[in-house]
Amino acid sequence: MRTFINVEDIGDLNLALAEAQEIKNDRFKYQHLGKNKTLLMIFFNNSLRTRLSTQKAAMNLGMNVIVLDVNAGAWKLETERGVIMDGDKSEHLLEAIPVMASYCDIIGVRSFAGLTDREYDYAETVLNQFIRYSGKPVFAMETATVHPLQAFADLITINEEWRMKNEECGMMDEESTAAANSSSIIPHSSFKKRPKVVLTWAPHCRALPQAVPNSFAQWMNAADVDFVITHPEGYELDPKFAGGARVEYNQMKALENADFVYAKNWSCPGVTCPDDYGKILSKDMSWTIDSAHMAVTDKGKFMHCLPVRRGLIVTDDVIEGPDSLVIPEAANREISCSVVLKRMLESNL
Numbered sequence: 001m002r003t004f005i006n007v008e009d010i011g012d013l014n015l016a017l018a019e020a021q022e023i024k025n026d027r028f029k030y031q032h033l034g035k036n037k038t039l040l041m042i043f044f045n046n047s048l049r050t051r052l053s054t055q056k057a058a059m060n061l062g063m064n065v066i067v068l069d070v071n072a073g074a075w076k077l078e079t080e081r082g083v084i085m086d087g088d089k090s091e092h093l094l095e096a097i098p099v100m101a102s103y104c105d106i107i108g109v110r111s112f113a114g115l116t117d118r119e120y121d122y123a124e125t126v127l128n129q130f131i132r133y134s135g136k137p138v139f140a141m142e143t144a145t146v147h148p149l150q151a152f153a154d155l156i157t158i159n160e161e162w163r164m165k166n167e168e169c170g171m172m173d174e175e176s177t178a179a180a181n182s183s184s185i186i187p188h189s190s191f192k193k194r195p196k197v198v199l200t201w202a203p204h205c206r207a208l209p210q211a212v213p214n215s216f217a218q219w220m221n222a223a224d225v226d227f228v229i230t231h232p233e234g235y236e237l238d239p240k241f242a243g244g245a246r247v248e249y250n251q252m253k254a255l256e257n258a259d260f261v262y263a264k265n266w267s268c269p270g271v272t273c274p275d276d277y278g279k280i281l282s283k284d285m286s287w288t289i290d291s292a293h294m295a296v297t298d299k300g301k302f303m304h305c306l307p308v309r310r311g312l313i314v315t316d317d318v319i320e321g322p323d324s325l326v327i328p329e330a331a332n333r334e335i336s337c338s339v340v341l342k343r344m345l346e347s348n349l
Ligand SMILES: NCCC[C@H](NC(=O)CCC(=O)O)C(=O)O
Pocket: 142, 206, 208, 209, 210, 211, 212, 265, 305, 306, 307, 309
């Protein structure tokens, strides 16, 4: 694997899930792969989970890790070509990338959308410069339009929970139970019903990127689930990621019988109205996930990538309740990243 950006990069999802389970059973099984290899993590934006889980995954694989916070100690980097650099940015990304690449074997990049220029963001301009000028395998640690490590961790979490729910409810037939006992991964088709997964927009006080919902939609479209997206009018996600998914504008209707409720805020993706790109179109608090929303689900599990703002996205009782998966999701970030780094180490170095 040379890049990890879109769901296609990981190939067969059942194989990827099986590999995730294998690593979860023995996190240090592939420690030899990373010996004398160095991961460079570059952050243009803040992070808690990605910073720690990616570092942990690399250490599990025996790698050395260098972390660069571009905005805390490095020269401020210019990312656009053709500008006269007479402002506060002292170094151009086009020199910085090959320099940084000379010190490492794999590069992870966090670079959020600026939310002012849709074309620049959706072309993944910064990430693509790393791919083009580093000559090294590159993976997205949330970039302008995608957050695949999060979506993969979310898929792992859904798979684990769905398997448990089916086992508890005795929803598997005999053949599938036997398959479950002999294998780490059961295709969802073995269960009597596919899980209903609902991605719901929720209000926020700041304009946030579309990377998390884009990747979640892309991965759920590729997975064996019944996927529904709900949001106020104007928040339609880019068809490149969400194309084919069912959109239901009535949130309560969308949540009916849901097995998984994935809440997230995002700003206007500018699909129906390009001038609104990156803007907040709604702060409707009736979209906040509370116990009344969860009550219409099928004992649904609450999911969010974190960090989450309580009182806006979700109420305290829901996020703290027994049906909240936010901590297992975050824990599975170590696993999703381990699979990605393992594959990069195996195939490219
Ligand atoms: N990596 C997880 C989410 C990161 C980012 N959230 C944020 O910036 C929230 C910041 C705040 O709540 O102030 C996003 O939505 O893409």
